[in-house]
Amino acid sequence: MTCSSRTRSSTSGWRRWPAPAFAPRSSVYRLAIQGGTPVVPAGSHVRWPVLGEEERRAVRGVLERGVLSGQLAPEVRGLEREFAALVGSRFCLATNSGTSALHLALIGAGIQAGDEVVVPAFTFVATAMAVLHQGAVPVFVDVEPRFFGMDPAKVEAAITSRTRAIVPVHLHGVPCELQPIAELAVRRGLVLIEDSAQAIGARYRGRMAGTMGLAGCYSLQSSKSMAAGEGGLLVTDDEEVYRKAHAARMFGEDSRPEDEASYSLAHALDGNRAYDSAAVGWNYRTNELSAAVARAQLRRLDHWNAQALASAELLGRRLRELPGVTPPEVPADRVPAFHKYRVQLDASKVGVEAQPPAVRDAVLRALRAEGCEVVLWQTQPVPGQTLFRKMEAASAGRPDRRVSYDLAQYPVTRAILDRSVVLFSQTYPLAPQPPALVEAYAEAFARVWTRLPEVLAR
Ligand SMILES: Cc1ncc(COP(=O)(O)O)c(C=O)c1O
Structure with a gap:
C-alpha cells in the first residue's frame, strides 16, 4: 500500500520524541496552557482521507x-x-x-x-x-x-x-x-x-x-x-x-x-x-x-477499521484508569468501526465541583494546547436546531399536526453533549493515526485530567 500514512510516520517527529509514559507519575511537568511543551508535536497527525x-x-x-x-x-x-x-x-x-x-x-x-x-x-x-x-x-x-x-x-x-x-x-x-x-x-x-x-x-x-x-x-x-x-x-x-x-x-x-x-x-x-x-x-x-x-477506499476499509479498533482499545485501556473519564465501550457482541471517539467526563469523581460544560470546554482548550485534535461535534439535541424550533412553533395552532420538540424530553442527549469531548477530528480522525500518537493522546489526557483544578482556573 502506498499511502500517506507511511510517508507521514517516517517523516514525523516520533523517532526523535521519547516514548510517552502514560500516567504522569510526577508533577514535574507544565501543562501547555501553563507554557509547557505540548505533548503532541506539531505535524504528527495523519490527514484523512488517506489517498494513495x-x-x-x-x-x-x-x-x-x-x-x-x-x-x-x-x-x-x-x-x-x-x-x-x-x-x-x-x-x-x-x-x-x-x-x-x-x-x-x-x-x-x-x-x-x-x-x-x-x-x-x-x-x-x-x-x-x-x-x-x-x-x-x-x-x-x-x-x-x-x-x-x-x-x-x-x-x-x-x-x-x-x-x-x-x-x-x-x-x-x-x-x-x-x-x-x-x-x-x-x-x-x-x-x-x-x-x-x-x-x-x-x-x-x-x-x-x-x-x-x-x-x-x-x-x-x-x-x-x-x-x-x-x-x-x-x-x-x-x-x-x-x-x-x-x-x-x-x-x-x-x-x-x-x-x-x-x-x-x-x-x-x-x-x-x-x-x-x-x-x-x-x-x-x-x-x-x-x-x-x-x-479504492473499500479495499482498505477493513485495514482502517481494524487499526481504529486497536487504537480505540489502547486509548480506552489508558483512559479508563482515570477516575471520572469514560471512553467508548467496545462490547463483546459487536465490532465497531470507530468514526468518532467520544469521551465522557465526570469531574465530581475527582472531587471537582464545576458545571459539566465548563469542565468540557476547559479540558478541550487544554488538550488542544497539548497539540491534540479535539472537537465537540454537535452541541445540542437535533430538535434544538432552529428548523425544529420553527416547526414546533408553526404547529402550535394545529392540534391535528402538533409536534413537540421540547428539549426536556432529551435529558440523556443533553447530558452527553454537556459532558463529553470528541478526541481526534474529521480531518485527523483516529483510524490512520500511528500508535505512538494515540499513546501521546493518553498522556496528554492524563496530564490535563490530573491537573483539572488548574485547567479550570485558566
Ligand atoms: C448519522 C449520519 N446520518 C446521515 C448522514 C448524512 O450523510 P451525507 O453527509 O453523506 O449526506 C451523516 C453524515 O454526516 C451522518 O453522520
Missing part, C-alpha cells in the same frame, strides 16, 4: 475511459456490486449522499407525507432531514448513554397511530443496541431503516450494520470510513424497496433489466432509456469519479 496510488489509478482510469456518469456506468455498478457483497445484501444503490440514500430508503419503504418516523435526538441532522424530504414528521427520542443509540423504552412510548418507521443510528461507528428496537418494530408492524452513515463495516452480533432492517444507508462523505468526497449507499434485500428507490434516484423512471444488458460504453450517455417517469423522482445519482475513489 490506488485512488490515483482509479481516477486516472475513469478519465482515460471518458465516461463520467450514468447509473449503469462501470464504476457505479462496480461499487454497488462490491458493497452488496461486502455487507451481504441482495441489492445496493449508489447515491450522491448519505442523506439521499436515507430519503430513498424511506421512499422505498412506502413512507408518505404525514407519516411519523422515530429518529434519535442525538444524531446528525440528516437523519431527520431525510424524513422531512418525504413530507413525513420526525419524532425524536432520547438515547442511552453507553452506545448513544435510541432508548428502546422511549421508542415504544413515542409510537402513535401515525408511526410508520423507526430509524436507529449507529452513531460514531459503534453499533447501537439494535435487537430490542428490531423486535419492537416487528411487534408494532413498523419499518426499520438503519442509519449506518458513520458505521461502515461495523458488526452487531455477527451481522453487518445496515443489514438488519428493511434497508440500511451509509455516507461516503470525506470524513467517513470510505471517503469518496460526497456519496452514499443504500442496501436492502427487498426487491420492491430496491425498485422504488431505484426509480426515485432517477426522476421516477422505472429501471428495466434490458437497459443494463444493452449498456455500452460507446454510447454511455444514450442507451435505451424509456424517458417515462411513473412517479415523482429526484436526481440522486452519483458519478464515476466518486464511485472509483469509493471502490
Whole structure:
C-alpha cells in the first residue's frame, strides 16, 4: 500500500520524541496552557482521507475511459456490486449522499407525507432531514448513554397511530443496541431503516450494520470510513424497496433489466432509456469519479477499521484508569468501526465541583494546547436546531399536526453533549493515526485530567 500514512510516520517527529509514559507519575511537568511543551508535536497527525496510488489509478482510469456518469456506468455498478457483497445484501444503490440514500430508503419503504418516523435526538441532522424530504414528521427520542443509540423504552412510548418507521443510528461507528428496537418494530408492524452513515463495516452480533432492517444507508462523505468526497449507499434485500428507490434516484423512471444488458460504453450517455417517469423522482445519482475513489477506499476499509479498533482499545485501556473519564465501550457482541471517539467526563469523581460544560470546554482548550485534535461535534439535541424550533412553533395552532420538540424530553442527549469531548477530528480522525500518537493522546489526557483544578482556573 502506498499511502500517506507511511510517508507521514517516517517523516514525523516520533523517532526523535521519547516514548510517552502514560500516567504522569510526577508533577514535574507544565501543562501547555501553563507554557509547557505540548505533548503532541506539531505535524504528527495523519490527514484523512488517506489517498494513495490506488485512488490515483482509479481516477486516472475513469478519465482515460471518458465516461463520467450514468447509473449503469462501470464504476457505479462496480461499487454497488462490491458493497452488496461486502455487507451481504441482495441489492445496493449508489447515491450522491448519505442523506439521499436515507430519503430513498424511506421512499422505498412506502413512507408518505404525514407519516411519523422515530429518529434519535442525538444524531446528525440528516437523519431527520431525510424524513422531512418525504413530507413525513420526525419524532425524536432520547438515547442511552453507553452506545448513544435510541432508548428502546422511549421508542415504544413515542409510537402513535401515525408511526410508520423507526430509524436507529449507529452513531460514531459503534453499533447501537439494535435487537430490542428490531423486535419492537416487528411487534408494532413498523419499518426499520438503519442509519449506518458513520458505521461502515461495523458488526452487531455477527451481522453487518445496515443489514438488519428493511434497508440500511451509509455516507461516503470525506470524513467517513470510505471517503469518496460526497456519496452514499443504500442496501436492502427487498426487491420492491430496491425498485422504488431505484426509480426515485432517477426522476421516477422505472429501471428495466434490458437497459443494463444493452449498456455500452460507446454510447454511455444514450442507451435505451424509456424517458417515462411513473412517479415523482429526484436526481440522486452519483458519478464515476466518486464511485472509483469509493471502490479504492473499500479495499482498505477493513485495514482502517481494524487499526481504529486497536487504537480505540489502547486509548480506552489508558483512559479508563482515570477516575471520572469514560471512553467508548467496545462490547463483546459487536465490532465497531470507530468514526468518532467520544469521551465522557465526570469531574465530581475527582472531587471537582464545576458545571459539566465548563469542565468540557476547559479540558478541550487544554488538550488542544497539548497539540491534540479535539472537537465537540454537535452541541445540542437535533430538535434544538432552529428548523425544529420553527416547526414546533408553526404547529402550535394545529392540534391535528402538533409536534413537540421540547428539549426536556432529551435529558440523556443533553447530558452527553454537556459532558463529553470528541478526541481526534474529521480531518485527523483516529483510524490512520500511528500508535505512538494515540499513546501521546493518553498522556496528554492524563496530564490535563490530573491537573483539572488548574485547567479550570485558566
Ligand atoms: C448519522 C449520519 N446520518 C446521515 C448522514 C448524512 O450523510 P451525507 O453527509 O453523506 O449526506 C451523516 C453524515 O454526516 C451522518 O453522520
